[in-house]
Amino acid sequence: MAPMLAPSLAALPLEQRYARLPAPLWTRERVTPLDAPWLVGWSDDAARALGLDPAAKDDPATLEAFNGQRALAVEPVAMAYAGHQFGVWVPRLGDGRAVLLGEARTPGGETWDVQVKGSGRTAFSRVFDGRSVLRSAVRELLASEALDALGIPTTRALCVVGSRTPVRREEEETGALLVRLAPTHVRLGTFEWVARSHPEHLAALADHVIAEDLAGVVDPTAADRHRRLLDEVVHRTARLVAAWQAHGFVHGVLNTDNLSIVGVTLDYGPFAFVEAFDPGLVVNHSDPGGRYAFDRQPEVCLWNLGRLAVALAPLVPREAAEEALAAYGPEFGRAYRELMRKKLGLAGWRGDEDDDLLLALLQTMSEGQADLALTLRALGRVDPADASSDAPVRAAFRDPRPWAGVAARYAARLRQDGLDPAARRAAMDAVNPRYVLRTHLAQRAIERAQAGDGDEVARLLRVLRRPFDEQPGEEAYALPPPADAPPVALSCSS
Numbered sequence: 001m002a003p004m005l006a007p008s009l010a011a012l013p014l015e016q017r018y019a020r021l022p023a024p025l026w027t028r029e030r031v032t033p034l035d036a037p038w039l040v041g042w043s044d045d046a047a048r049a050l051g052l053d054p055a056a057k058d059d060p061a062t063l064e065a066f067n068g069q070r071a072l073a074v075e076p077v078a079m080a081y082a083g084h085q086f087g088v089w090v091p092r093l094g095d096g097r098a099v100l101l102g103e104a105r106t107p108g109g110e111t112w113d114v115q116v117k118g119s120g121r122t123a124f125s126r127v128f129d130g131r132s133v134l135r136s137a138v139r140e141l142l143a144s145e146a147l148d149a150l151g152i153p154t155t156r157a158l159c160v161v162g163s164r165t166p167v168r169r170e171e172e173e174t175g176a177l178l179v180r181l182a183p184t185h186v187r188l189g190t191f192e193w194v195a196r197s198h199p200e201h202l203a204a205l206a207d208h209v210i211a212e213d214l215a216g217v218v219d220p221t222a223a224d225r226h227r228r229l230l231d232e233v234v235h236r237t238a239r240l241v242a243a244w245q246a247h248g249f250v251h252g253v254l255n256t257d258n259l260s261i262v263g264v265t266l267d268y269g270p271f272a273f274v275e276a277f278d279p280g281l282v283v284n285h286s287d288p289g290g291r292y293a294f295d296r297q298p299e300v301c302l303w304n305l306g307r308l309a310v311a312l313a314p315l316v317p318r319e320a321a322e323e324a325l326a327a328y329g330p331e332f333g334r335a336y337r338e339l340m341r342k343k344l345g346l347a348g349w350r351g352d353e354d355d356d357l358l359l360a361l362l363q364t365m366s367e368g369q370a371d372l373a374l375t376l377r378a379l380g381r382v383d384p385a386d387a388s389s390d391a392p393v394r395a396a397f398r399d400p401r402p403w404a405g406v407a408a409r410y411a412a413r414l415r416q417d418g419l420d421p422a423a424r425r426a427a428m429d430a431v432n433p434r435y436v437l438r439t440h441l442a443q444r445a446i447e448r449a450q451a452g453d454g455d456e457v458a459r460l461l462r463v464l465r466r467p468f469d470e471q472p473g474e475e476a477y478a479l480p481p482p483a484d485a486p487p488v489a490l491s492c493s494s
Contacts, residue, residue: 003107005053009062009072012052014102014114016074017212021205024198025190026077029099031068032120032130034163034175039063040449041138041457042159043145045465049156050114050181051106057159065101066116066161066179074102078122082196083189083257084307086291091196093189093257094124097132100185111212113185114158117178131167134160135446137178138457140268142445144180146437146464147265152243153236154265156181160457162449174450183264184213188233188308189257195311202314213262226315230324234305236263238328241301242335246343247433248274248372250294252284253492256304270490273436274372275480276398277365286491302328343376344410345428347417357409364406369398371480373436380428383421384411433467435474440481443488 006012018026044054056062064070078095098117105111117140118132141157148154158179165175186209194205206226210218218228240263244251251258252270260266270284279295287293292300305328309321316324340358341349365375378392390407394400414424437460445456463477471477 003051005048005107006051006056007053008056008059009052009065012050012104014072014074014104016077016100017103017111018079018100018208019077021208022198022201024080025194025201025205026079026100027123029076029078029095029119029122031066031076031099031116031177033068034118034161034165034177036164037063037067037161037177038163038452038454040134040160040162040176040454041141041461043141043157043461043465045148046145046156046158046181049106049110050104050112050158051108052158063161066159066177068116068119072101076101076116076119078124079185079190080124080193080197081187081190081257082193083187083255084192084304085255085257086287087303090257092124092126092193094193095122095185096125096128097122097130098180110183112156112181112183115180115182115185117180118176129167131165131175132178133167133169133173134162134176134450135173136269137176138446138449139271139442140178140180141457142437142442142461142464143268143271144265145461146467147249149465149467150243150247150433150436152247152249152265153240153263155260160449162452162454182260182266183262184209184260185266186213186261187257187266188259188261188304188311189255190261191308191311192256195314199314202311206312206315209261224320226312227317227320227324230309230312230316230321231327233261233263233308234324234328235331237301237305238331239263239335240265241298242332242339244297245294245336246339247436248277248294250274250281250283250292251297252292252490253287254292254297254300254304256307259301259304269492272439272490275438276369277362277372277375279362279366283490284492285489298332339431342431343379343428345380345419345424346413347419354413357406357413360406360409364402365397368400368402370403371396373433374478374480376432377429377434379410380425380432382411382414384414385421387411430468434470434478435463435467437464438477438481439488439490440485441477 042057047054076099080094082093099119101114121130137160141160144154144157161177163175166172167175194202211220250272258267272283281294282290337349374396378396381392383389445460448456463474
C-alpha cells in the first residue's frame with residue numbers, strides 16, 4: 001500500500017532539528033517575497049519523495065509559503081559555515097541567500113531538509129543581495145532531478161518560482177526562488193567553521209550529524225563514533241565522485257563549502273556533462289587554472305576531505321584520520337571500476353587487462369572527440385560476431401579513425417565473456433543514459449522561462465526523469481548541440 005501523501009504544504013509536518021544546536025551555528029531568518037511570483041517548474045517525483053501530493057503545486061498557498069507570504073509552523077533559519085574556496089580559506093560564508101524552512105519526516109521514515117534558495121538577505125549575506133537568478137534556479141532544478149534519475153546521490157529540487165523582481169549580476173536578470181530538498185545541508189565547511197570559530201560546539205555538531213543524518217549507520221553511543229563519522233564521509237564521497245566520473249558530470253566549483261557531509265551532490269553552479277570527451281574539461285570560466293577540471297575531481301575531493309580531517313582533529317586522532325583518508329583511493333577505484341564494468345557490458349573486471357582497455361577507450365574518445373553519452377550507449381550495439389555492428393559507435397565520434405585502434409580489442413574482450421548480445425545490450429541500456437542534461441538544452445529552457453513560458457522546463461524535466469528510455473518523439477534531446485550553436489559561458493553565478 002502506497003504511503004499517504006500530505007495534501008498541502010501546510011499539512012506537511014515540519015520541525016527545526018538544526019535549531020536544537022547552539023545559536024552560533026544558525027540565525028533566525030525569513031523569506032523576503034519576490035514580486036509577482038509564478039511557478040516556473042515543479043518536480044512531481046521530488047514532491048512524492050518529500051511526502052507531498054504533487055497536486056499541491058496547484059494550491060496558491062504553496063507558492064505563497066515558499067515566497068514568504070504565508071507563515072509555516074516553524075521559523076526559518078540560516079546555517080553558518082565557512083570553507084576553502086579555490087584552495088583559499090574564507091572564514092565566514094553561511095547561507096547568504098537561503099533559509100531552511102524546516103525538516104520533514106516522510107511516511108517512509110526519511111527526513112528531508114526543505115530549503116529556499118534566493119530568499120533574500122540573511123545575517124551571512126555580507127554585501128550581497130541574497131537573491132538567486134532564474135537561469136541558475138532552472139539549471140539546478142533540471143540538474144538535480146537529472147542526477148537523481150541517473151542514480152547519482154544528490155539534493156533534489158521541488159520547484160522554481162519566477163518573478164518580476166530585478167536582480168543585478170553581470171547584467172540585470174530575473175529574480176527567482178529554488179526550493180531544494182536534502183537529507184541535510186551540513187557541509188564539510190560547516191565543520192571547518194565550527195572548529196575554527198566555536199570549537200566548544202564541535203562535538204555537538206558531530207553528534208547531531210551522527211544521530212540525525214547517519215542514524216542506523218554510525219552508532220551514536222560508540223566511543224569511536226567520530227572516527228566512524230569520518231570513515232563514512234570518506235567512503236560516501238569516494239562513491240559519489242566515482243559516479244560523477246563514470247557519467248561525465250563536472251561539478252565546476254568543488255570548494256569545501258560545496259561538499260555535503262553525507263556524500264550527495266550539493267550546490268549546482270557552473271556544472272556540465274562532458275559531451276565531446278575531454279578529460280581536462282574546465283566548465284567554470286572563473287577557474288582559469290583548472291583546479292576543478294573533470295579529471296581533477298577525485299583529487300580535489302580527497303584534498304577537501306583532508307580539510308575535514310583537520311577540523312575533526314580534536315575528536316579524531318591523527319593516525320585514525322590518516323587511516324580513514326587512506327581508504328578513499330581504494331573505495332573510489334572499486335566503485336569506479338564497477339560502474340565502468342556495467343557501462344562497458346563486461347561480466348567481470350579482469351584487473352590490469354580491463355584497466356588498460358578502459359584507458360585505451362577513453363584516450364581514443366579524446367582523440368576522436370567522441371560524445372561520451374552517445375558512445376557509451378552505442379557500445380551496447382556492438383556484436384563481436386558482426387564487424388559492422390559498431391557503426392553507431394563510429395557515428396558518435398567527430399573523427400572515427402581513432403576508434404579503429406580499440407574496436408578489435410573491445411570485440412575480443414566481449415568474446416571472452418560470451419554473453420548473449422541482446423541481454424548485454426539491455427543491461428547496458430539500463431546504465432548508459434540516452435538522455436543527459438546538455439548545456440544547450442538547459443539554455444533553451446532558461447530562455448523560454450525568462451520570456452514567461454515554463455513549458456520547455458517541464459518537457460525537458462520529463463525527458464530527464466527517464467534517461468535510459470528511448471522516448472519516441474524526443475530524440476532531439478539526445479543530440480549534441482548544432483555545430484553553429486553559440487557557446488554558453490558558465491561561472492560561479494550560474
